[in-house]
Structure formats: structure tokens, C-alpha cells
Amino acid sequence: MMEGFLGNLWLWVKAAHIIFAIFLMAGLFMMPRFFIYHQEAPVGSPEDARWIERERRLKNIILNPSLIVVWVLGIVLALNGGMFSQGWFHAKLLFVLLLSGYHGWTVGYAKKLARGERAFSDKKLRMWNEVPGVAAAVIVILAVVRPF
Numbered sequence: 001m002m003e004g005f006l007g008n009l010w011l012w013v014k015a016a017h018i019i020f021a022i023f024l025m026a027g028l029f030m031m032p033r034f035f036i037y038h039q040e041a042p043v044g045s046p047e048d049a050r051w052i053e054r055e056r057r058l059k060n061i062i063l064n065p066s067l068i069v070v071w072v073l074g075i076v077l078a079l080n081g082g083m084f085s086q087g088w089f090h091a092k093l094l095f096v097l098l099l100s101g102y103h104g105w106t107v108g109y110a111k112k113l114a115r116g117e118r119a120f121s122d123k124k125l126r127m128w129n130e131v132p133g134v135a136a137a138v139i140v141i142l143a144v145v146r147p148f
């Protein structure tokens with residue numbers, strides 16, 4: 001039984017970590033979908049303005065708070081379990097950094113759309129949409145199986 005300084009709180013913190021990871025992933029799956037629908041609306045149209053507002057809310061209410069909570073709880077768990085020296089944790093960190101970079105990309109792309117810039121084609125957005133799913137699968141396998 002691995003408890004660390006969190007004691008009986010440990011499993012509750014871990015449960016919260018997973019809950020917020022689910023919220024984060026939901027946001028990361030929704031955002032590029034929003035972008036695809038958004039780009040169907042002409043720049044400056046009322047529909048364009050509605051998508052800008054939806055993207056702003058998704059970022060402020062779901063994406064940014066979830067990312068912060070997942071990181072803070074993840075680091076607390078790693079300190080609690082003395083995991084900074086473990087191979088699976090290093091690999092997991094690499095992939096959560098990748099996922100955080102993707103998060104940053106969605107926030108940046110939403111800003112571009114709000115300025116009327118449409119940098120990616122629909123096809124490219126659909127391809128980018130695969131990144132968070134693959135990253136989440138790798139992260140969960142590393143965290144649960146801990147193969148090394």
C-alpha cells in the first residue's frame with residue numbers, strides 16, 4: 001500500500017486527477033470540432049461571432065481550469081509516491097507536455113479565428129483532431145500499466 005504524505009487522501013486525489021483529466025480531454029476533443037463548424041461561417045457574420053463566444057467559454061470554463069488542476073494534482077501525486085525517478089513517469093511527462101502543447105495550439109487557433117484568420121483547411125483540422133486521442137491512450141497505458 002503506497003500512501004505517502006497524502007495518507008488516506010491519496011485515492012481521493014487520484015480520483016480527482018482522473019476526473020479533471022476527463023474534463024480536459026473532453027475540451028480538447030471539442031475545440032477542433034468547433035473550429036471545423038466555425039470555419040463554415042463567413043468571417044464577420046453573426047454565426048462567426050457566436051462561435052468565437054463558444055470557443056472563449058470552452059477555453060475559460062473547461063480547458064484552462066482543467067489543465068491547471070490536472071497538472072497540480074499530478075505533481076502532488078508524483079511527489080507523494082516518489083515517482084520523479086521512475087521511467088514510466090518520465091515518459092508520461094513527455095506525453096502530457098505534448099498534450100499541453102496541443103492545448104496551447106487550440107487556444108492560439110481560437111485567437112486567430114477571432115481575428116478572422118483561418119490558417120488550417122478542414123482536412124488538416126480533422127487530422128489534428130487525432131493528436132489528443134492518441135496522446136491520451138499512450139498516457140493512460142503508461143500510468144496504469146507502468147511498463148518500465
Ligand code: HEM
Binds near residue numbers: 018075
Ligand atoms: C499534466 C500532468 C500530469 C501529471 C504530472 C500526472 C501525474 C500522475 C501521477 C504521478 C500518477 C500516479 C498517481 C499514484 O498512483 O499515486 C498519475 C495517475 C494517473 N494519471 Fe496522471 N498526470 C498528468 C496528466 C494526466 C492526463 C492528461 C491523464 C489522462 C489523459 C492522466 C491519467 C492518469 C490516470 C488514469 C492515472 C491512474 C493510474 C493508476 O493509478 O492506475 N494523467 N498521474
